[in-house]
Amino acid sequence: MRSALIIGGGIAGPAAAIALRQAGFDATVCEAYPAGADEVGSWLTLQANGIDALAAIGAHSLVASIGFATRTMRFVNGNGRVLGTISNGNPLPDGTPSQMVPRAALYRALRDEAEARGAHVHYNARLIDARLAPGGGVQATFADGEVRSADVLIGADGIRSVVRRIIDPAAPEARYVPVLNLGDKIPDFPLSLLGRPTDEFQMIFGKRCFFGITATPDGGAVWFANPPEPQEPPAGQLQRVSSAAWRSRLARLFEDDNGPVADVARRAIQSAPEPLLAWPTYDLPTVPKWHRGAIAIIGDAAHATAPSAGQGAALALEDAVVIAQCLRDSPDAETAFTAFEEIRRDRVEKTATHGNRGSTSKAVGPFGRIIRDAILPIIFRHLSSNNGAATQWITNHHIDWASTPIPLAPSLPE
16 A cells, blocks of 8 residues: 655645545654644635535535535625625535634544544654655654655645745745734624624725624624734734733724624624734745655645635645545656646636735725725626626536546636
Protein backbone atom coordinates (compact mmCIF):
# COMPACT_ATOMS: atom_id res chain seq x y z
CA MET A 1 0.00 0.00 0.00
CA ARG A 2 1.34 3.43 -0.93
CA SER A 3 1.79 5.87 1.94
CA ALA A 4 1.17 9.58 2.40
CA LEU A 5 2.34 11.99 5.08
CA ILE A 6 -0.01 14.96 5.47
CA ILE A 7 1.31 18.00 7.32
CA GLY A 8 -1.42 19.96 9.09
CA GLY A 9 -4.51 18.95 11.07
CA GLY A 10 -6.91 21.77 10.20
CA ILE A 11 -9.48 21.29 7.43
CA ALA A 12 -7.49 20.27 4.36
CA GLY A 13 -5.27 17.76 6.16
CA PRO A 14 -7.86 15.39 7.66
CA ALA A 15 -10.03 15.73 4.53
CA ALA A 16 -7.05 14.68 2.41
CA ALA A 17 -6.51 11.72 4.75
CA ILE A 18 -10.13 10.61 4.26
CA ALA A 19 -9.84 10.94 0.48
CA LEU A 20 -6.47 9.18 0.35
CA ARG A 21 -7.78 6.30 2.43
CA GLN A 22 -10.61 5.99 -0.08
CA ALA A 23 -7.96 5.98 -2.84
CA GLY A 24 -6.13 3.10 -1.16
CA PHE A 25 -3.33 4.97 0.65
CA ASP A 26 -1.99 4.55 4.15
CA ALA A 27 -2.45 8.14 5.37
CA THR A 28 -0.82 9.83 8.36
CA VAL A 29 -1.71 13.36 9.51
CA CYS A 30 1.03 15.21 11.43
CA GLU A 31 -0.25 18.13 13.51
CA ALA A 32 2.24 20.56 15.04
CA TYR A 33 0.17 21.42 18.11
CA PRO A 34 -0.44 19.23 21.16
CA ALA A 35 -4.16 18.67 20.59
CA GLY A 36 -4.86 19.75 17.06
CA ALA A 37 -7.00 22.74 16.21
CA ASP A 38 -9.97 21.78 18.39
CA GLU A 39 -10.40 25.23 19.92
CA VAL A 40 -9.02 27.37 17.10
CA GLY A 41 -11.10 29.78 15.04
CA SER A 42 -14.64 31.06 15.14
CA TRP A 43 -17.34 30.17 12.58
CA LEU A 44 -17.26 29.75 8.82
CA THR A 45 -19.72 29.43 5.98
CA LEU A 46 -19.15 26.20 4.10
CA GLN A 47 -20.69 26.80 0.71
CA ALA A 48 -22.27 24.12 -1.43
CA ASN A 49 -19.13 23.28 -3.43
CA GLY A 50 -17.27 22.41 -0.23
CA ILE A 51 -20.11 20.16 0.91
CA ASP A 52 -20.14 18.61 -2.57
CA ALA A 53 -16.44 17.80 -2.19
CA LEU A 54 -17.17 16.02 1.08
CA ALA A 55 -20.05 14.19 -0.61
CA ALA A 56 -17.56 12.79 -3.13
CA ILE A 57 -15.88 10.93 -0.27
CA GLY A 58 -19.07 10.12 1.62
CA ALA A 59 -18.48 12.62 4.39
CA HIS A 60 -20.95 15.47 3.81
CA SER A 61 -23.27 14.28 6.59
CA LEU A 62 -20.59 15.47 9.03
CA VAL A 63 -21.44 19.07 8.20
CA ALA A 64 -25.19 18.75 8.62
CA SER A 65 -24.65 17.30 12.09
CA ILE A 66 -22.67 20.33 13.34
CA GLY A 67 -24.00 23.26 11.28
CA PHE A 68 -27.15 25.02 10.17
CA ALA A 69 -28.44 26.32 6.86
CA THR A 70 -27.53 29.77 5.57
CA ARG A 71 -29.13 30.30 2.17
CA THR A 72 -28.94 34.03 1.40
CA MET A 73 -27.05 37.21 2.28
CA ARG A 74 -28.75 40.60 2.50
CA PHE A 75 -26.68 43.79 2.41
CA VAL A 76 -27.52 47.30 3.60
CA ASN A 77 -25.40 50.44 3.83
CA GLY A 78 -24.70 52.70 6.79
CA ASN A 79 -27.92 54.63 6.19
CA GLY A 80 -30.03 51.47 6.27
CA ARG A 81 -30.62 51.40 2.49
CA VAL A 82 -30.89 47.89 1.07
CA LEU A 83 -28.11 47.26 -1.45
CA GLY A 84 -29.17 43.77 -2.48
CA THR A 85 -29.73 40.14 -1.56
CA ILE A 86 -27.75 37.28 -3.08
CA SER A 87 -27.77 33.50 -2.82
CA ASN A 88 -25.19 31.59 -0.81
CA GLY A 89 -25.09 29.01 -3.58
CA ASN A 90 -27.54 26.45 -4.91
CA PRO A 91 -28.23 23.45 -2.66
CA LEU A 92 -26.84 20.03 -3.55
CA PRO A 93 -29.15 17.67 -5.46
CA ASP A 94 -30.27 16.14 -2.15
CA GLY A 95 -31.33 19.59 -0.91
CA THR A 96 -28.36 20.27 1.39
CA PRO A 97 -27.71 24.05 1.37
CA SER A 98 -24.63 26.00 2.41
CA GLN A 99 -23.96 25.60 6.12
CA MET A 100 -22.71 27.80 8.94
CA VAL A 101 -20.39 25.69 11.10
CA PRO A 102 -18.06 26.24 14.06
CA ARG A 103 -14.56 25.96 12.65
CA ALA A 104 -13.28 23.92 15.60
CA ALA A 105 -16.21 21.49 15.32
CA LEU A 106 -15.41 20.96 11.64
CA TYR A 107 -11.77 20.22 12.53
CA ARG A 108 -12.85 17.64 15.09
CA ALA A 109 -15.42 16.00 12.82
CA LEU A 110 -12.97 15.61 9.94
CA ARG A 111 -10.20 14.34 12.21
CA ASP A 112 -12.49 11.80 13.88
CA GLU A 113 -13.76 10.61 10.50
CA ALA A 114 -10.21 10.25 9.19
CA GLU A 115 -9.26 8.11 12.19
CA ALA A 116 -12.45 6.06 11.86
CA ARG A 117 -11.42 5.23 8.29
CA GLY A 118 -7.98 4.08 9.33
CA ALA A 119 -5.83 7.20 9.05
CA HIS A 120 -3.26 7.94 11.74
CA VAL A 121 -3.12 11.31 13.51
CA HIS A 122 0.00 12.41 15.40
CA TYR A 123 0.21 15.53 17.58
CA ASN A 124 3.27 17.53 18.63
CA ALA A 125 4.63 16.62 15.21
CA ARG A 126 6.14 19.89 14.00
CA LEU A 127 7.80 19.52 10.60
CA ILE A 128 11.17 21.22 10.22
CA ASP A 129 12.42 19.69 6.95
CA ALA A 130 11.54 17.24 4.19
CA ARG A 131 13.80 15.78 1.53
CA LEU A 132 13.27 13.66 -1.53
CA ALA A 133 14.71 10.21 -0.83
CA PRO A 134 17.32 8.91 -3.31
CA GLY A 135 15.28 5.79 -4.08
CA GLY A 136 11.97 7.66 -4.31
CA GLY A 137 9.52 9.01 -1.78
CA VAL A 138 10.13 11.53 0.99
CA GLN A 139 11.89 11.66 4.35
CA ALA A 140 10.42 14.18 6.79
CA THR A 141 12.21 15.41 9.91
CA PHE A 142 10.26 16.72 12.90
CA ALA A 143 11.23 19.01 15.77
CA ASP A 144 11.48 16.11 18.24
CA GLY A 145 14.08 14.45 16.02
CA GLU A 146 11.78 11.80 14.60
CA VAL A 147 12.17 10.99 10.90
CA ARG A 148 9.20 9.62 8.96
CA SER A 149 9.21 8.24 5.44
CA ALA A 150 6.39 8.02 2.91
CA ASP A 151 5.79 7.77 -0.81
CA VAL A 152 4.36 11.30 -0.89
CA LEU A 153 4.16 14.30 1.41
CA ILE A 154 1.29 16.79 1.20
CA GLY A 155 1.51 20.16 2.93
CA ALA A 156 -1.87 21.20 4.29
CA ASP A 157 -0.18 23.46 6.83
CA GLY A 158 -1.92 26.71 6.12
CA ILE A 159 -0.98 30.21 5.14
CA ARG A 160 2.36 30.10 7.02
CA SER A 161 3.23 26.79 5.37
CA VAL A 162 6.59 25.19 6.10
CA VAL A 163 6.10 22.81 3.18
CA ARG A 164 5.65 25.72 0.76
CA ARG A 165 9.14 26.95 1.73
CA ILE A 166 10.59 23.46 1.40
CA ILE A 167 9.27 23.25 -2.15
CA ASP A 168 10.46 26.75 -3.00
CA PRO A 169 12.57 28.85 -0.59
CA ALA A 170 11.62 31.92 -2.64
CA ALA A 171 7.86 31.29 -2.29
CA PRO A 172 5.79 34.42 -1.57
CA GLU A 173 4.53 35.34 1.86
CA ALA A 174 0.86 35.84 2.61
CA ARG A 175 -0.52 39.26 1.69
CA TYR A 176 -2.09 41.38 4.40
CA VAL A 177 -5.66 42.55 3.70
CA PRO A 178 -6.41 45.79 5.60
CA VAL A 179 -9.28 44.61 7.80
CA LEU A 180 -9.41 42.71 11.08
CA ASN A 181 -11.84 39.99 12.14
CA LEU A 182 -13.80 39.64 15.36
CA GLY A 183 -16.80 37.46 16.03
CA ASP A 184 -18.37 34.42 17.63
CA LYS A 185 -21.72 33.22 18.92
CA ILE A 186 -24.07 35.20 21.19
CA PRO A 187 -26.49 32.97 23.13
CA ASP A 188 -30.11 34.08 23.45
CA PHE A 189 -29.97 36.87 20.88
CA PRO A 190 -33.16 36.65 18.75
CA LEU A 191 -33.19 38.43 15.39
CA SER A 192 -36.93 38.16 14.81
CA LEU A 193 -37.40 41.95 15.03
CA LEU A 194 -35.61 42.29 11.68
CA GLY A 195 -38.47 40.40 10.03
CA ARG A 196 -36.09 38.48 7.79
CA PRO A 197 -35.69 34.72 7.13
CA THR A 198 -33.74 32.93 9.84
CA ASP A 199 -31.43 31.32 7.27
CA GLU A 200 -30.32 34.69 5.88
CA PHE A 201 -27.13 36.55 6.82
CA GLN A 202 -27.66 40.26 7.54
CA MET A 203 -24.68 42.34 6.40
CA ILE A 204 -24.04 46.06 6.79
CA PHE A 205 -21.45 48.09 4.92
CA GLY A 206 -21.25 50.57 7.76
CA LYS A 207 -19.77 54.00 7.29
CA ARG A 208 -16.62 52.90 9.11
CA CYS A 209 -16.90 49.13 9.60
CA PHE A 210 -18.44 46.01 8.07
CA PHE A 211 -20.69 43.76 10.17
CA GLY A 212 -22.62 40.51 9.63
CA ILE A 213 -25.00 38.45 11.76
CA THR A 214 -27.24 35.42 11.34
CA ALA A 215 -29.62 33.53 13.61
CA THR A 216 -28.76 30.14 15.10
CA PRO A 217 -31.45 27.46 15.50
CA ASP A 218 -31.25 27.65 19.32
CA GLY A 219 -32.24 31.33 19.49
CA GLY A 220 -28.76 32.81 19.47
CA ALA A 221 -26.80 34.51 16.74
CA VAL A 222 -23.39 34.28 15.09
CA TRP A 223 -21.78 37.64 14.32
CA PHE A 224 -18.59 39.08 12.91
CA ALA A 225 -17.12 42.53 12.36
CA ASN A 226 -14.30 43.72 10.10
CA PRO A 227 -12.82 46.92 11.54
CA PRO A 228 -10.37 48.55 9.13
CA GLU A 229 -6.67 48.36 10.03
CA PRO A 230 -4.47 49.91 7.30
CA GLN A 231 -1.17 48.61 8.69
CA GLU A 232 -0.50 44.97 9.52
CA PRO A 233 -0.42 44.60 13.33
CA PRO A 234 2.84 43.31 14.81
CA ALA A 235 2.76 39.72 16.02
CA GLY A 236 0.99 39.40 19.36
CA GLN A 237 -0.35 42.94 19.44
CA LEU A 238 -4.01 42.05 18.89
CA GLN A 239 -3.96 39.48 21.69
CA ARG A 240 -2.99 42.21 24.16
CA VAL A 241 -6.08 44.34 23.44
CA SER A 242 -8.76 43.93 26.12
CA SER A 243 -12.37 42.99 25.43
CA ALA A 244 -13.46 46.35 26.82
CA ALA A 245 -11.20 48.15 24.34
CA TRP A 246 -12.60 46.17 21.40
CA ARG A 247 -16.15 46.83 22.55
CA SER A 248 -15.44 50.56 22.81
CA ARG A 249 -13.74 50.71 19.41
CA LEU A 250 -16.54 48.86 17.64
CA ALA A 251 -19.18 51.02 19.30
CA ARG A 252 -17.45 54.14 17.96
CA LEU A 253 -17.19 52.67 14.46
CA PHE A 254 -20.95 52.04 14.28
CA GLU A 255 -22.19 55.12 16.17
CA ASP A 256 -23.08 57.06 13.01
CA ASP A 257 -24.87 54.20 11.24
CA ASN A 258 -28.64 54.04 10.95
CA GLY A 259 -31.31 51.42 10.39
CA PRO A 260 -32.38 48.12 11.98
CA VAL A 261 -29.20 46.21 11.11
CA ALA A 262 -27.06 48.99 12.59
CA ASP A 263 -29.13 48.79 15.77
CA VAL A 264 -28.57 45.03 15.88
CA ALA A 265 -24.84 45.56 15.36
CA ARG A 266 -24.64 47.91 18.34
CA ARG A 267 -26.64 45.51 20.54
CA ALA A 268 -24.50 42.56 19.47
CA ILE A 269 -21.27 44.38 20.28
CA GLN A 270 -22.48 45.05 23.81
CA SER A 271 -23.94 41.55 24.28
CA ALA A 272 -21.08 39.49 22.85
CA PRO A 273 -19.51 37.21 25.47
CA GLU A 274 -15.90 37.73 26.45
CA PRO A 275 -13.18 37.37 25.51
CA LEU A 276 -13.44 39.43 22.34
CA LEU A 277 -10.53 38.36 20.19
CA ALA A 278 -9.37 39.81 16.88
CA TRP A 279 -7.19 38.37 14.17
CA PRO A 280 -5.75 39.84 10.97
CA THR A 281 -6.85 39.01 7.42
CA TYR A 282 -4.52 37.57 4.79
CA ASP A 283 -4.73 36.08 1.37
CA LEU A 284 -2.28 34.34 -0.91
CA PRO A 285 -3.43 34.97 -4.47
CA THR A 286 -0.71 33.04 -6.30
CA VAL A 287 2.12 30.65 -5.46
CA PRO A 288 4.42 29.87 -8.40
CA LYS A 289 5.36 26.33 -7.32
CA TRP A 290 2.87 23.91 -5.81
CA HIS A 291 5.00 20.78 -5.94
CA ARG A 292 8.48 19.35 -6.26
CA GLY A 293 8.99 15.64 -6.80
CA ALA A 294 6.85 13.76 -4.29
CA ILE A 295 6.04 16.89 -2.23
CA ALA A 296 2.98 19.10 -2.84
CA ILE A 297 0.82 21.70 -1.11
CA ILE A 298 -2.95 22.12 -0.93
CA GLY A 299 -5.48 24.50 0.64
CA ASP A 300 -4.25 27.75 2.18
CA ALA A 301 -0.64 26.60 1.80
CA ALA A 302 -1.06 26.89 -1.98
CA HIS A 303 -3.77 29.56 -2.25
CA ALA A 304 -5.61 31.50 0.43
CA THR A 305 -8.73 33.57 -0.19
CA ALA A 306 -9.90 36.46 1.97
CA PRO A 307 -12.89 35.49 4.17
CA SER A 308 -15.26 37.66 2.13
CA ALA A 309 -15.18 35.02 -0.62
CA GLY A 310 -16.57 32.42 1.80
CA GLN A 311 -14.46 29.87 -0.05
CA GLY A 312 -11.33 29.10 1.98
CA ALA A 313 -12.64 25.90 3.54
CA ALA A 314 -14.56 24.84 0.43
CA LEU A 315 -11.54 25.16 -1.87
CA ALA A 316 -9.38 23.28 0.64
CA LEU A 317 -11.88 20.42 0.64
CA GLU A 318 -11.96 20.39 -3.15
CA ASP A 319 -8.15 20.23 -3.19
CA ALA A 320 -8.13 17.32 -0.75
CA VAL A 321 -10.41 15.24 -2.94
CA VAL A 322 -8.83 16.12 -6.29
CA ILE A 323 -5.24 15.47 -5.16
CA ALA A 324 -6.33 12.04 -3.93
CA GLN A 325 -7.97 11.32 -7.28
CA CYS A 326 -4.82 12.39 -9.11
CA LEU A 327 -2.62 10.16 -6.96
CA ARG A 328 -5.05 7.29 -7.41
CA ASP A 329 -5.05 7.55 -11.19
CA SER A 330 -1.44 8.54 -11.96
CA PRO A 331 1.63 6.28 -12.30
CA ASP A 332 3.80 8.44 -10.04
CA ALA A 333 3.68 11.46 -7.72
CA GLU A 334 5.18 13.94 -10.18
CA THR A 335 2.52 13.13 -12.78
CA ALA A 336 -0.22 13.30 -10.16
CA PHE A 337 0.86 16.63 -8.74
CA THR A 338 1.33 18.18 -12.18
CA ALA A 339 -2.22 17.14 -13.10
CA PHE A 340 -3.53 18.46 -9.78
CA GLU A 341 -2.02 21.89 -10.40
CA GLU A 342 -3.33 22.04 -13.97
CA ILE A 343 -6.83 21.19 -12.76
CA ARG A 344 -6.90 23.55 -9.79
CA ARG A 345 -4.77 26.66 -10.35
CA ASP A 346 -7.04 28.67 -12.63
CA ARG A 347 -10.10 28.09 -10.44
CA VAL A 348 -8.52 28.94 -7.09
CA GLU A 349 -6.64 32.02 -8.29
CA LYS A 350 -9.78 33.52 -9.81
CA THR A 351 -11.62 32.85 -6.56
CA ALA A 352 -8.83 34.54 -4.57
CA THR A 353 -9.16 37.62 -6.78
CA HIS A 354 -12.91 37.60 -6.20
CA GLY A 355 -12.38 37.46 -2.42
CA ASN A 356 -9.84 40.25 -2.34
CA ARG A 357 -12.23 42.61 -4.13
CA GLY A 358 -14.85 41.89 -1.49
CA SER A 359 -12.50 42.51 1.45
CA THR A 360 -11.00 45.75 0.16
CA SER A 361 -14.51 47.16 -0.41
CA LYS A 362 -15.03 46.97 3.36
CA ALA A 363 -12.23 49.44 4.10
CA VAL A 364 -12.89 52.59 2.08
CA GLY A 365 -13.06 56.27 2.96
CA PRO A 366 -16.02 58.68 2.64
CA PHE A 367 -15.59 59.20 -1.11
CA GLY A 368 -15.08 55.51 -1.68
CA ARG A 369 -18.30 54.76 0.21
CA ILE A 370 -20.30 56.93 -2.17
CA ILE A 371 -18.93 55.05 -5.17
CA ARG A 372 -19.27 51.66 -3.48
CA ASP A 373 -22.90 52.24 -2.43
CA ALA A 374 -23.76 53.33 -5.97
CA ILE A 375 -22.08 50.36 -7.64
CA LEU A 376 -22.95 47.53 -5.26
CA PRO A 377 -26.71 47.44 -6.05
CA ILE A 378 -25.83 46.94 -9.72
CA ILE A 379 -23.34 44.21 -8.83
CA PHE A 380 -25.80 42.45 -6.52
CA ARG A 381 -28.54 42.56 -9.15
CA HIS A 382 -26.11 41.00 -11.61
CA LEU A 383 -25.09 38.32 -9.09
CA SER A 384 -28.74 37.53 -8.34
CA SER A 385 -29.92 37.41 -11.96
CA ASN A 386 -30.66 34.08 -13.61
CA ASN A 387 -30.66 32.30 -10.25
CA GLY A 388 -27.16 33.50 -9.39
CA ALA A 389 -25.60 32.36 -12.66
CA ALA A 390 -22.70 34.84 -12.35
CA THR A 391 -21.20 32.96 -9.40
CA GLN A 392 -22.33 29.44 -10.20
CA TRP A 393 -18.84 28.64 -11.49
CA ILE A 394 -17.77 28.91 -7.82
CA THR A 395 -20.59 27.32 -5.87
CA ASN A 396 -21.93 24.75 -8.38
CA HIS A 397 -18.56 23.07 -8.83
CA HIS A 398 -19.00 19.28 -8.73
CA ILE A 399 -16.47 16.51 -8.15
CA ASP A 400 -17.29 12.99 -9.29
CA TRP A 401 -15.12 10.61 -7.29
CA ALA A 402 -15.49 7.79 -9.83
CA SER A 403 -14.18 9.85 -12.73
CA THR A 404 -10.57 10.42 -13.70
CA PRO A 405 -9.76 14.14 -13.39
CA ILE A 406 -9.38 16.01 -16.68
CA PRO A 407 -5.77 17.27 -16.90
CA LEU A 408 -6.65 20.77 -18.07
CA ALA A 409 -9.42 22.77 -16.44
CA PRO A 410 -11.74 24.86 -18.65
CA SER A 411 -11.29 28.61 -18.75
CA LEU A 412 -13.30 30.38 -16.09
CA PRO A 413 -14.95 33.80 -16.31
CA GLU A 414 -13.06 36.86 -15.16
